[in-house]
Structure formats: structure tokens, C-alpha cells
Amino acid sequence: MTLQIRPLSPHLGAEILDFDPREPFGEAAAQDVRDALREHRVLLFRGKPLTEEHQVRLTQIAGVLTYRGYGNYADPTKKSSLVSNAHEGGLFGDGELSFHSDLSFTPHILKARSLHALVLPSAEETGGETLFSNVHLAYEELDPALKARVEPLQARFVATYTFPDRTETVEFVRPLIGTHPQTGRRFIAASRAVTKEVLGMDRAEFRPLLKEIWAHIEQPKYVYRHRWQLADTLFWDNIAVQHARTPFDPNQKRALRAVSVDDPSIAVTAKQRAEATV
Template sequence: MSATQRLPSSSSAGPEIHPLSPALGARVQGVDASRPLPAATLKRLLEAWHAHGVLYLPNQSLDELEQVRFGENFGELATTQGEYAISKGHPAIMYITNEKQDGQYIGALPDGEMFFHSDMCYVEKPSMATMLYAMSIPKTGGNTLFANMYKAFDALPAATRQHLAGLKAVNSYEPGTSAPTAAMRLSSSRASDQVRSYAQPVVCTHPVTGRKALYVNRLMTEYIVGMPREESDALLESLFDHQEQPEFIYEHTWTPGDLLIWDNRCMLHARGDFDASELRKLRRITVKGERIS
């Protein structure tokens, strides 16, 4: 499907849904996310989400509870980790921001570059979906990049796909120093008092689409279970380089009012660096998921 071809709508009054890029994603027009959605509109959105992995709804105006209500269309919402629960309106709300009060950051992931990853991949039941709503954006930088893990898997040689079948890899929130790319991994001024990690399949099968996707990432995947470390490191590095090729990636330049929701089971995301002196503030919610298989 070309990047300019319009997908069919269920009715003339339904949402307009256009492919966002050759790699992934769909741009949605004609939907006000602050209002309850008709059943036919919701059906169209879910179909487009499963088909394209990322939905982009521009020009939205959402308060906390309106964003929560829209997010609930995709599933049960997860509760924000306690250290980031600054919202008084709803426990699912998290702010991704470099905003400070009394000299201290008040939100999560305040600044800096963040490498490709899948949210909560270090727990038994990772997030199914993540939604970000842009409130304040720097003049330049801080873009979010998405990588299509369906396409990354499909592009692997058949022998590699066969080799990966049945393998598991440990994903960790705070990787050890022996990880292959430890110097580039997640850093946080609010480190937890224990390492959070879980072994996930290297290749997963999406429960709705039935498609296979790579489920490793440069930020949090440490090693492949049962494989000598040197061999594991080499294989992971080759997979990281493969999945980050430009043909699998869409880079989103934020504008206040943008609303994006992505499928965490088949899309990776990353963040570009930005000027820490400029305010960057986005509101996040996540949708609970099931075991990856």
C-alpha cells in the first residue's frame, strides 16, 4: 500500500485513516479523542491499530480523564509506578517531562536520548500499548522514533529465523555491567532498590494478527538464556543493528496536541536528544498486557 493511498472508511462520516510512512503507522483524521467514540469508529481504529502498529491523531485537546477514557478503548489501563504518580486525577497517568519543582524533577524520564525498547519488557506481562499526548515540546529535538518489528523479523534470513525459534532473552530495567551495550542502557536518577528482569521470547507471535515480531531491544535486552555470553552478545548486537535499519523506522516530530498510541508487542520506540533547558512535557498512559508468547 502506498503512503498516499487512503484506507476505506466504514462510512462517509467515519474517520479518515492514511498510512503514516512506508515503515509503519497510520494518521487518523476526523476523530475527537476527548469524546466517547461510536462503536463503528472504535472498530475502525482498532483495525487500523492492529494493521499499522501506531496511530497518530493530530490536533487533540485532552485533559487527564479524557485521555484515560480514550485509552480504555484499547484495554484495561495499568497503574503508574508509585515514584512517578504525580497526577491527582487518575492512577494511570504518568508525565514524561523535565519539569522541576523545588529543583527536583517531578516526572519520569526527564531528559536525554533513549535507545530503542519495548515498555515493561522486563516483567512477566509487559504493557500491551502506550499512549503519549504532547503538551509542551522543545523547538528542536526530542523526537520519538518507532521501529516495525514485524518487518524486521520478516527481513531476516530464513536460517536466522529458524535459529531464533524457541530462544528466550533476559530483559532488565537496570542491566548489569556485563551487558553487551551496558554503557548505552537506561539510566535514571530514581534507581529502584532491586533489579527488575524477566526472560521473554526472542520472537513473539501477536495474539490478534498472528504475525511474528522480534522481541529484543538495545536498551533492555541483556543476554540470551542458555547461550555462551560471547555468542549471545554477538547475536544480540547483530539483531539490534538489523532492527534499527531506516526502512523499518518512522520518526515523529511532536507538535502540542499530538496523540500517539502504539502496539508495544510489535513496535519498538526510542527518543532523540533535546535541549534540557527547554520544557518537554507529555502525558502517558499504558494498557495492561498478557504474557508474551
């Protein structure tokens, strides 16, 4: 089949008009979706309420379920997680989230993730939008002098998790500029949320450099801004794009269901996660 696609912006994203994740599909259709994901990096499926199983089946087009990370992302008894302030134990329920790629503070950035809108703020609420930046294109259009400067640099990517009884910090040193393992294209890995230090530089030198990179990838010409509707599903290549969230009224309920996938060689299975937590 040939997918009917409506571009979401000139530089990033596409709405898939004729593929219903609730219906059975074969390998040919799955390959069409993979091809669209590779080309457009962010896919929107609108107006289709998905069960967890529907969402898992769709997201596994890009990989296998993975239980890497912390919180309910890593719960081996669940296939999905909740980004929510409407459910007990929901993750990242409130507030603004700066640009980042999930699990970039680990040896392998998460391959792909989907979010499905379950509960949303009222129509009058303008916050809680999800932003995506095309960090392939942003890299390609870096000023040549800046590109040459950042190419050899390594940085510490750090995330801190707060639990009722402890705080845990996870970090990994990776290049500021990465290479996509599937496409071979270069991308900007440095993110406002988790890139904390450039190795070999003091703070007075690396902070202006990082701020220049962050300002570059956050330019509107690289960003698609998604205003959610109920039953929307966004499915994205988590290496080719960074994402962020605008703030919203914390008194407004908001819940999105997340499904995460990796390549089989990288994924942590439910069994492995369960054994690691015994």
C-alpha cells in the same frame, strides 16, 4: 464510520484525520480505531488538545487502565503519568532512550500506550523525536538462517530503577522472538534497551548476535520518526512496535502525558496497586 487515514510512512503508522477524541463516540467508532491500530500499529491524532479524561477514554479503546511498572506509571492515585523534565517527579525527562517495548522485562509486555504533547522544546530544537520500529515486519524479513538460529533462544530482559534510597532491578526471561497475543503474528522482542543476556551463550557469542538483531530492526525501512507538535497524541500497539527517543538539549523543557492499558486479565487495578503498597 470509515476513518479517513493518512499513512505516516510506507511501513508503519497512520494519522487519523476525522476522529476527534474530545467528542463522544460509540462502539462502532471505537472498533474502527481498534482496527486501524491493528493495521497501522501507531496512530497519530494531531492538533487536538486533550484533557486527561479525553486521553484516557481514547486509550481505553485498546484495554483498561493498568498500574503495572514503577514510578508514577504505578501511582494508584493517577490515571496518567508524565514523561517530563518540566514537572517534579517526571519520568525519563532527559537523554536518549534506546529501542524497547514497555514492560518487556515482565511476564506480559504492556498492551498499548498513548502519549500527548503538553510542553515541547523550541521549534529550532531537532532532538526529542520518538522513533517506532515495526518489529513484525522486521521479523518477517530476517535472513532465514538468522531467523532459524534465534527462534529457539531465550534471553534475560532487565530494567533497573533508581530511587533516592535504593535501586531495584526487575527482570524476566522470555524468547527473543515472541507471538502477539491478539494477532498471532511473530515479532522481534529483543531490544537494545533491556535485553541483557541470551541464555546458554557466553558474552562473546551473544553480544554479536544481539547487535545484529538490533541493527536489523533499526534500519530506516522499518522505522517511523515522529517530530512532535503541541497537542499531538500518539497511540501505539506496544507489542507490535518498539520505540526510542533521540537526545535533546536538557535545558529545553519537554513534557508528554502517558496513559497505559492492558487486557483486563493482565491489568493491575488502582485498588490492587494501593493495597500492594500499604
